[in-house]
Amino acid sequence: MIDISVNNEPKCVEAEKPLAELLAEWGFECQRVAVAVNEDFVPRSSYGSVCLNAGDRIDVVAPVQGG
Amino acid sequence: MSDTWTLYGATFNSRLLIGSALYPSPQVMSDAIAASGAEIITVGLRRQSPEEAGGQSLWTHIQKLNKTLLPNTAGCHSVKEAVTLAQMSREMFETDWIKLEVIGDDYNLQPDPIATVEAAEKLTGLGFKVFPYCTDDLVICQRLRDVGCEVLMPWGSPIGTGRGLMNPYNLQTIRERIPDMPLIVDAGIGKPSHAVMALELGYDGILLNTAVAQANEPVRMAEAFRHALLAGRSACLAGAMPERQTASPSTPTLGMPFWHQS
Numbered sequence: 427m428i429d430i431s432v433n434n435e436p437k438c439v440e441a442e443k444p445l446a447e448l449l450a451e452w453g454f455e456c457q458r459v460a461v462a463v464n465e466d467f468v469p470r471s472s473y474g475s476v477c478l479n480a481g482d483r484i485d486v487v488a489p490v491q492g493g
Numbered sequence: 494m495s496d497t498w499t500l501y502g503a504t505f506n507s508r509l510l511i512g513s514a515l516y517p518s519p520q521v522m523s524d525a526i527a528a529s530g531a532e533i534i535t536v537g538l539r540r541q542s543p544e545e546a547g548g549q550s551l552w553t554h555i556q557k558l559n560k561t562l563l564p565n566t567a568g569c570h571s572v573k574e575a576v577t578l579a580q581m582s583r584e585m586f587e588t589d590w591i592k593l594e595v596i597g598d599d600y601n602l603q604p605d606p607i608a609t610v611e612a613a614e615k616l617t618g619l620g621f622k623v624f625p626y627c628t629d630d631l632v633i634c635q636r637l638r639d640v641g642c643e644v645l646m647p648w649g650s651p652i653g654t655g656r657g658l659m660n661p662y663n664l665q666t667i668r669e670r671i672p673d674m675p676l677i678v679d680a681g682i683g684k685p686s687h688a689v690m691a692l693e694l695g696y697d698g699i700l701l702n703t704a705v706a707q708a709n710e711p712v713r714m715a716e717a718f719r720h721a722l723l724a725g726r727s728a729c730l731a732g733a734m735p736e737r738q739t740a741s742p743s744t745p746t747l748g749m750p751f752w753h754q755s
Binding site: 433434452453454457458459460461462465466467469470485486487488489490491492493 | 541
């Protein structure tokens with residue numbers, strides 16, 4: 427297990443699980459979101475192959491109103 | 494008479510770009526945007542928890558409007574943040590248009606001109622069509638053009654202040670020195686008269702949000718801006734009279750009764 431943060435909230439996850447599985451566990455499956463890891467964009471096509479490292483900072487964003 | 498304009502190859506009738514934030518309700522937002530006549534609306538991305546359903550509600554409203562979307566990088570303070578958020582926006586909104594904002598100072602939300610140029614260069618290299626929010630500095634505008642921006646968006650005054658055009662001279666200088674690029678006044682517009690003034694200066698369009706969203710009656714104010722943009726644009730095309738230092742009567746002086754040679 428490794429410690430990471432998701433949207434600045436601490437989480438403990440299995441290191442070998444790909445991002446796609448983790449997003450589903452966290453409840454983001456089927457939602458319109460975009461993801462960055464350590465401030466680097468992660469394209470949707472990579473969710474199945476990307477695994478996380480201890481200390482990674484994950485950002486999950488969705489559309490909001492904007493000016 | 495058709496009077497369209499073109500942004501990165503896409504042609505529009507309305508010269509208003511409008512934000513989707515700060516309205517009293519989603520319904521008022523939809524009604525105000527419809528009343529404004531705007532064809533381009535700005536949107537953003539923010540962290541969401543799963544319970545918030547990933548912005549689905551907003552997304553449904555936005556999609557129903559059937560407008561061209563201009564995602565922003567609002568709140569970014571570095572080149573890295575802005576480039577990453579732009580990439581996330583491109584995937585999310587399925588557009589390579591990006592309103593580039595790199596904030597340099599939190600007090601007046603002034604764009605960081607140096608970081609904005611650097612981010613614009615990176616983004617154009619990545620295939621983005623960049624709409625840079627910038628200060629009214631001629632040389633920064635020229636640098637943004639040089640790195641591949643085909644539209645420039647200097648501020649009128651700081652975001653959300655509603656103070657209008659703080660420095661019409663600077664804005665006019667940019668227009669005169671960069672005559673062939675679409676120029677949009679972004680930020681600081683508070684009243685329709687400010688929008689008229691910008692278009693009279695020769696600006697091609699206006700981007701605003703708070704002026705409509707925070708008006709007492711947003712839908713009515715949106716309509717007022719629609720008229721203002723038409724008025725300002727017509728005035729620009731018509732060509733204003735030159736200002737004069739001294740008075741000059743409108744009614745003929747020849748034949749004036751009661752006049753006697755003294």
